[in-house]
Amino acid sequence: MTMDLAPIPELYVSYDSAQKLKIEAGELTSHDLTPRQICDLELLMNGGFNPLKGFLSEEDYNGVVENMRLADGQLWPMPITLDVTEDFASKIELGQDIALRDQEGVILATMTVTDKWEPNKSREAEKVFGADDLAHPAVNYLHNTAGKIYLGGPVTGIQQPVHYDFRGRRDTPNELRAYFRKMGWRKVVAFQTRNPLHRAHQELTFRAAREAQANLLIHPVVGMTKPGDVDHFTRVRCYEAVLDKYPAATTTMSLLNLAMRMAGPREAVWHGLIRKNHGCTHFIVGRDHAGPGKNSAGEDFYGPYDAQDLFREHQEEIGIEMVDFKHMVYVQERAQYEPADEIADKDDVTILNISGTELRRRLAEGLEIPEWFSFPEVVTELRKTKPPRSKQGFTVFFTGFSGSGKSTIANALMVKLMEMGGRPVTLLDGDIVRKNLSSELGFSKEHRDLNIRRIGYVASEITKNGGIAICAPIAPYTATRRAVREDIEQYGAFVEVHVATTIEECERRDRKGLYKLAREGKIKEFTGISDPYETPTNAELVVETENVEVDNCAHQVLLKLESMGLISGK
Ligand code: PPS
Secondary structure, eight states, X not given: OOOOOXXXXXXXXXXXXXXXXXXXXXXXXXXXXXXXXXXXXXXXXXXXXXXXXXXXXXXXXXXXXXXXXXXXSOBOOXXXXXXXXXXXXXXXXXTOEEEEEOTTSOEEEEEEOOEEEOOOHHHHIIIIISSOOTTSHHHHHHHHTSOSEEEEEEEEEOOOOOOOSSGGGBOOHHHHHHHHHHHTOOOEEEEEESSOOOHXXXXXXXXXXXXXXXXXXXXXXXSBOOTTOOOHHHHHHHHHHHHTTSOTTSEEEOBBOOBOOOOHHHHHHHHHHHHHHTTOSEEEEOTTTTOOOBOTTSSBSSXXXXXXXXXXXXXXXXXXXEEEOOOEEEETTTTEEEEGGGOTTGGGSOEEOOOHHHHHHHHHHTOOOOTTTSOHHHHHHHHHHSXXXXXXXXXXXXXXXXXXXXXXXXXXXXXXXXXXXXXXXXXXXXXXXXXXXXXXXOSSHHHHHHHHHHHHHHHHHHHHTTOEXXXXXXXXXXXXXXXXXXXXXXXXXXXXXXEOOOHHHHHHHOTTSHHHHHHTTSSOSOBTTTBOOOOOSSOSEEEOOTTXXXXXXHHHHHHHHHHTTSSOOO
16 A cells, blocks of 8 residues: 555634634534544544544434445444434524534534434444444443434534643644654554553564564554553553664654544444554554453454454555554563464473453552563553552442441441551541531432432542542442442442341440431431331441441451452551
């Protein structure tokens, strides 16, 4: 494929027109873009999504969903749609201009709405992602995050979304094209990634470039990737360390603000078109490219080579050549990486490998990660972000009836953890929270849920920042406890402790005299008397308090934390 370095069309107006348009657009009805829409808009405006001129019209959308083609027949595999709520859509007339704002309210573009329709999302899921299965992150997004109505129409770009991080590493397609021209690069192999690079990646990318007699572009995605991935700040620091390992002036890196969909084969074709737009001539497609993981039946969504097959079918039209990913393994005797299928003496040598799961385990437990696997600088960065469990933040979440002993055990646990030292400890006790964070709330289901979500939010921030949050509310609803667990598990462990004192025993103790008042009907909606408590079924620990000392209950929690690797046994 020959390199085409002529500038690619952008959707921006000139600086002067943009200033004028920005003032005029202030009067228009505006749509606040979601994080994913901001990523899409940036690539629409800067030509990364060329030939698209805006968010897809209904006709283009139907063509893309059904057969990967725009209405005029051009290849385009991914629906780039502006999803909005029914309420917003009802206020928009066809032909109307709307302002598209980022999350701080800055107007980035205007759009003339030519189309408005309710898509068949199940059809979109089946055709684009291969299954209407919520285990697929993009299908889940489609059904649970995206608005019900799509608006389509051409976009007029006013300004790029602002990025304060790694500004010098972000390039538009035309900036990259100009760079290649300036450097005299005639062939460029692009490597797409959403993971940290280890030695095997460095070997395979450099080999791919050498075989194609080309230069190399490391082109990582920093927009939206698969939930649970290493954050892009850490990854970019890792990439910068790896960049030094390539021979000087052979390789460059640029960050791509793409919102991935994890759509496997279609995603590979889309990635190819985007890289073509960025001036590249070759593109590395790996095994299970942009794979979303397992479906709800526990099977892979796509075959391991489906992406390569679909790409190969369309590569002439995309105008970029696919470079097969070589599976590289480390041969101990020769102390080097080699393509697995080129090792003639396989049975006589020792082949080493560390899987992704094993790497995560070693990081979590603070175990050694050998130099043959990764560069020490990369491991250092990963360890900074993901310290071993015994140094990460976590949340202990007590739940149980009023008077079950939650607060007493939580207090004992707090001082024991403070005695150990090492991490700050915060106690979010039910009563204390209700005095401070939730003073206006009562005890309806809605208010209780709000109260627990607030506790969960504070605990997740503490956990994220490496502290220990101890929560001790009643938290009577399973779904709310699960939601808080999900919030917190993004950052660290969530240890649910059910303080299983029976309602009879709590009422017998009646420390605060509340049960008496509840029986007399003087306190309404009282948990266990006149309001529900859904007993936990998946708590990490169940503590019985009858005839057991508080000290012993707190000790049981400490033992649990130790067994989970959250505190060290010494
Ligand atoms: S919840 O359901 O999780 O929001 O409840 P929580 O914030 O933990 O608040 C419980 C404390 O408020 C007192 N209290 C009541 N509890 C339950 N039901 C009703 N109607 C009620 N009214 C007041 C009670 O003292 C609880 O304190 P604890 O520490 O649990 O005994």
